[in-house]
Amino acid sequence: MQLDEDDMITNIFWADDRSISDYNLFGDVVCFDTTYKTNEYDRPFAPFLGVNHHKQTVVFGAALLYDETKESYKWLFETFLGAMSGKQPKTILTDQSAAMANAIEKVFSETKNRLCVWHIYQNAAKKLSHVFHGPGQFATDFGNCVYDHEEEEDWLLAWSNMLEKHNLTENKWLKNVFDVREKWAMVYGRHTSTADMVSTTRSESMNNILKRYLKSSYDLLSFFEHYERVLGDRRYKELTADFKMMHTLSVLSASVEMLQHAEEMYTPEIFSLFQKQYTVIGDYVAKKVSKSEMVYEYKVSYRGGPKEHLVNYDAINQVVECS
Template sequence: MNIEFYSCRKLEFERGEEEINEDKLVDDNRKSIDVIHSEISEKSIPKIGMEFETEDEAYNFYNSYAYKVCFGIRKSKGYKDKHDVMINRTICCSCERYRQKDKRDVIVRAHRAKTRFGCLALMKVDCRQNDKYHVVEFNPEHTHVTSTPTKSHLHRSQRRLTPALAAEIDLADSSGIAPKESWELMTKSAKGRESLGITHVDYKNYLRTKRTIQMRSGDTGGVLETQGKQLEDPNFFYAIQVDVNELITNIFWADAKMIMAYFYFSNVVSFDTTYKKNKEGRHFAMFLGVNHHKQTSIFGAALLYDETAESFMWLFDTFAKAMSDKKPKTILTDQDAAMAKALASKWPKTHHRLCIWHLYQNAAKHLSGVFEKIREFDKDFSKCIYDYEDEEAFLQAWNEMLEKYNLQDNDWLKRTFDLREKWALVYGRETFCADMTTTQSLRSFSSSDYHPRDPYALATRVSSPVQL
């Protein structure tokens, strides 16, 4: 939702009003702008006749003013002379004009949030009098409520990835620091997110674009060699997803042995993305299971560009297509929100269980102080997972554990409790899991020619079409 409109809606909702009085909101906003103008320096407010050396200088000045008044801007109409020099430019509020009516609106269930309100705020510059750009028109009036100062840095015009920030991101990425930890460190160094200049989404988009550009032609050629594998194995299946620029993003493959193994042992599948590729940082994901001798069976493998819900949705669709649309009855994964969203969307009838090993890892991370100081907590936490036969006993033991260690207000435990039906065995005793409670147990491959945690050797084992 647009930031300006969100503030407007929130204001009216808190007042308990069902309908928004647009005229009243505009009057209130006009008053607030007058107050802001009285609080900031007059030199920061555009005025008719102001001069700027370049168009970019005029844009940066108006953008600085917009930051203080809390709205976003964009470049609108402009005219060039016969020498391709911009002689006239209008810089307006990002909410200028109205959205055009879409004929497809009648079949759309969820419409995008409204972002255009016919806003009148603008600054127009012209350089026909001399070589400098003069302000020839300025309108400070908005037809919507602007955002609050705490959200002003989120506007697109205020976000800019500088070369210094890009270098810092590259250094953290090459050092193997996870994006989340690197982002938190950068925000602390900048003394707040509002001072950093980019959002977390901008950070992830930069890494994605960088890795796409760095894809070498040899890697692409290696992937396309999978076509040759189909000559050797007609049942070999592979799928490649590309982005809008026709560059490879996600890859999935499965040979005839994998497809046949899944045909017989598809009741329970473990999906693991904790393996890593080399410095490109791609996630090496596998679909695993067990056969009638409880030996590990590989059903498919993939290289994922990222761990977003969209990537997982494509992968689950592709896996089902490779397996003749046969979906597992139970799937075991780690505690990932994007993965859970994709499973609920694509495989709604499949029972989703959480890996107990990953649950313990997350508990040790979020409850490190409790694990270090109180040895009994580990035993009580394990009992809640494994020991109880009925729901009432589980709930009582959980509440007693929270009270015993004074953890009633712990956010991670609250979120984990909301997912209890996916990890507590008291809720999963009627779900067939083939005695599988963790994805880690499936890494104990019997072959002696590679280490079970070596993704390079493991990829070779599953007929990887690319050289890792």
């Protein structure tokens, strides 16, 4: 707890042993969200969320903040790191907030800060309501700029065309979003691990869960008691998934050694993702185009289509690089 000069509580953070243990296992990617206010003091409630091996939401800790200033965030992130033995996440997904970004830069020096795409969509729908749901398909064009394009040059052209098409070249909100494009556009984030949480519907679904448990009329003590119930129910769901996993076998799409091995190693949820990727491999065509000493170069296309990717394989160092 952080106290002010009158010994009144300002910021509170809490995490139990199980949350700390979960963070140790699954804390590579953290979703941090302050959009949910549900207590009689109307303070931001800020959970640190992640995803476990069953692709379920796990809670690494939570805070009740006095305000959303850089100082409060800095205190919270330092306290969080202290509780987690100094282990920094690889990626933190957040809303667009200058104070938060500033504190993340100071405290999580080794962490990539990506913006929640879900929040960007929500803000776009509010700030650009006159075109967002209009006949000009702005939402589709904007969505393409979020998720599509593999080359920065193509992306910049698509963004410019979108602004021209919808007469938004002078729009202030879009200018601000463009300035932080490297934090949200997929073209800049393909090499950043996000544990499949990039759309952060995860924090939103967590907010819906919290609304069922936490009422704004609760005092601090009741709030904590009901929060414990949220954690208890989350953990029971994981236990149920563990039990189910031990008593069911996944269906293999083909009787091949790699899938048999993956089925033994992974939970059913993760195996299902792996198997989908394995099946898609069949639709890729690889052609060897050159070899110099022990470096092989391939051109790879999907279903033999015109778009080709260059893949280099360094056989000596066993390193693969893809364009």
